[in-house]
Amino acid sequence: MSSILIRGGRVIDPACGVDERVDLLVVDGRIAELGIGLASPAGSELLNAEGLVVAPGFVDLHTHLREPGQEQKETIASGARAAARGGFTTVCAMPNTDPAIDSAPMIEAVLQRAHGADCRVLPIAAVSVGRRGRELAELAALREAGAVAVSDDGDAVADAALARRALEYLSDLDIPLAEHCEDPAISQGGVMHDGAVSARLGLRGQPATAELSIVQRDIALAEAAGARLHCCHISTASAWQAISDAKSRGLCVTAEVTPHHLYLTHDAVAGSSDLLAYDTNAKVNPPLRTEADVAACVAALASGVADAVATDHAPHAAVDKHCEFDAAAFGIAGLESAWPVVNSLVDAGRLTLSDAIERMTIGPTRAWQLDRGELNGLGTLSVGAPADIAVLATDSTSIVDPGTWASMGKNTPLAGRELVGAVVATISQGRLVHQDTSFEQVGSIHDSRS
Amino acid sequence: MVAEQLQVESTPLSNSPPPALVEPIADWQPRHLLDVDSLSKQEVLQVLSTASAMTEVLDRPIARTPALRGVTMFNLFYEASTRTRSSFELAGKILGADVINVSGSGSSVEKGESLVDTLRTLSAVGADAVVMRHPASGAPWLAAQTIDAHIVNAGDGQHAHPTQALLDAFILTREFGDLSGRRVVIVGDILHSRVARSNLWTLTTLGAAVTVVAPRSLLPSAMADAAAEREHPLALPSVAVMSDLDEAIVDADAVMALRIQRERMQGSLLPSAAEYAQRYQLTPERVERAAPHAIVMHPQPMNEGVEIDAAVAQGAQSRIAAQVTAGLAVRMAVLFLLIRGGS
Secondary structure (H helix, E strand, O other): OOOOEEEEEEEEEEOOOEEOOOOOOOOOOOOEEEOOOOOOOOOOOOEEOOOEEEEEEEEEEEEEOOOOOOOOHHHHHHHHHHHHHEEEEEEEEOOOOOOOOOOOHHHHHHHHHHHHOOOOOEEEEEEEEEHHOOOOOHHHHHHOOOOOOOOOOOOOOOOHHHHHHHHHHHOOOOEEEEEEEOOOOHHOOEEEEEOHHHHHHHOOOOOOHHHHHHHHHHHHHHHHOOOOEEEEOOOOOOHOOOOOOOOHHHOOEEEEEEEHHOOHHHHHHHHOOOOOOOOOHHEEEEOOOOOHHHHHHHHHHHHHHEEEEEEOOOOOOOHOOOOOOOOOOOOOOOOOOOHHHHHHHHHOOOOOHHHHHHHOHHHHHHHOOOOOOHHHHOOOOOOOEEEEEEEEEEEEEEEEOOHHOOOOOOOOOOOOOOEEEEEEEEEEEEEEEOOOOHHHHHOOEEEOOO | OOOHHOOOOOOOOOOOOOOOOOOOOOOOOOOEEEEOOOHHHHHHHHHHHHHHHHHHHOOOOOOOOOOOOOOEEEEEEEOOHHHHHHHHHHHHHOOOOOEEEEEOOOOHHHHHHOOHHHHHHHHHHOOOOOEEEEEEOHHHHHHHHOOOOOEEEEEOHHHHOOOHHHHHHHHHHHHHHHOOOEEEEEOOOOOHHHHHHHHHHHHHHHOOOOEEEEEHHHHHHHHHHHHHHOOOOOOOOOEEEEHHHHHHOOOOEEEEEEOHHHHHHHHHHHHOOOHHHHHHOEOHHHHHHHHOOOOOEEOOOEEOOOOOOOHHOOOEOOOOHHHHHHHHHHHHHHHHHHHEEEO
């Protein structure tokens, strides 16, 4: 029997409406008991959570682990370590690897490679063969093999006929289409948001309408097909409005927002100093948008129109970013800064702590109905649930330093910014996979036998 | 002061030791010319007055001065260019620099060498200055962050063409003196034009009132609409935006036509060259609506018969040939100030 006792923390479990100071006992990979003054079983590890928040481990619906084929950017192992450091205990891995994950054996290979990693990896499968947007992949077989959603992320399912058929075919498979909402006919090779900053820098812009176009199209197609649609990384006020309208009509539409779209505007492309720069670390797709869009993203998160914070963790090698802006890869590595970004919004009074945790735990779990079978209880701290736990600091400040990250991707425009909040410890499936030793509480973690 | 430093080289072809380096220009700070946004009015005027001094060098029987002797300057051009490249090359040579041309074709770039590696190579062989033209906006910033040499932007993507804007300012100030209250109309493909972007900065810095004229499909969206975006701290300078050239050109002091690239004339941006010409060509009739003293400019290369009528391009009000000549003096001034300026 292995056990961990977390003592004295403020336990926040939005799914169960819990917010109180109690001890939490983990036994053999499951939540065993919550209560005041719990005794530690012999041989259990002790974690002092005085002054800290104990929450369900975070669930990320959108992570790029790059394996197979792009191991110079990230591997399943390094990405899972980064997830653990970020408080994530479940990540859904996007299939835009090389080759794309578009067949059942590839799903099985990902699951096999992820076995024993520092977090749970749930694979997402490609919608189309090779992500080429032409023929449907074997969606039923992919689901059977363990795919929790299908997505050609990186690109939208641009062809409306294919999008229609995919949604129809998915309607009785009970997994969502996770759409990358960008109409390539409108974005036309844009490398940042189409606005004042793109005009100033002479960079080709992606208008907000590129996102709205696919969101509206897919809502209509999903409604007609009776299928589940998940809108990835929504970045514009107009798309949030469309999603809010669809939800209020009772459609099965869910949506996620990334930490960077909650925090940064397109100004970040021009750098943070007085001199203009072309910061390729701020090049991301969908692009960072206007202040009004950022406000709409935060409002959507606060109201629940955004079901989930998803990182869109997109690690790249340094060489992919140290080049001309047009040539640079899209993407921001975000697993290890997600909590400080979201908690900084809490700190600024834009979001409640409970809602913040909800959108990173039970929100994403319910959006994709991940808590089925042996994952019953995922995203919660209810007794019997998988022992996935994040121990969080909500008031300590720190400077974002990707040099200290476990992720191989150091690409973030947040480097050097001061954020509030830290992930002090992470327990994944009953195993202590991360502890930040700079916190004194962590120093007291010990095996009570010694 | 500048004129004193541009001493005549008495025996330009002799093997005598080079004269002592000229004195630095203490009141000039910028090391690079990446854009014109960051130049103050004072600095723009300093370039223009230095360029005037350079025209005196050009008027000499032997147009040579050793002001940049010992300087190794690379012309790194990833895009085709006639005027800009040859005038930078000549500017460097007139000032006594060693000028080496590297183009995208015929170099390691064709073997897939990255811009960063090419720049490091130039730095390793001792480049003091790199004049670069590149199809990617912002490429000169990457260069300035990567190597120590002075970087001169000779045109980056759709972003900036600083020396073109400075030579246009040179022509306009020579014509009108102070530009305060003068109206300059820029007509054409503003969206894709680095010339237009840079001109917006220098002309507004010098006090001119600028009107841009284009169909909506050739304007940056932030310039066409969204008041909030126009008030953004990083927005382009505030200028008048019109779509009717006949209206915009009335009483203008200067009209600048931009090149319409062939590939823009088909497809979704513009219906046809003929329709563009019908609405936006600088014709004699339209130029007549401008002020009687108005001048006509074009950065070249021109599509005569599309954005400009041949009679206007060759007419008495045209300063298009003078722009080319001014380009040489302005580029000499820029190289001289960047390399010999500062402390």
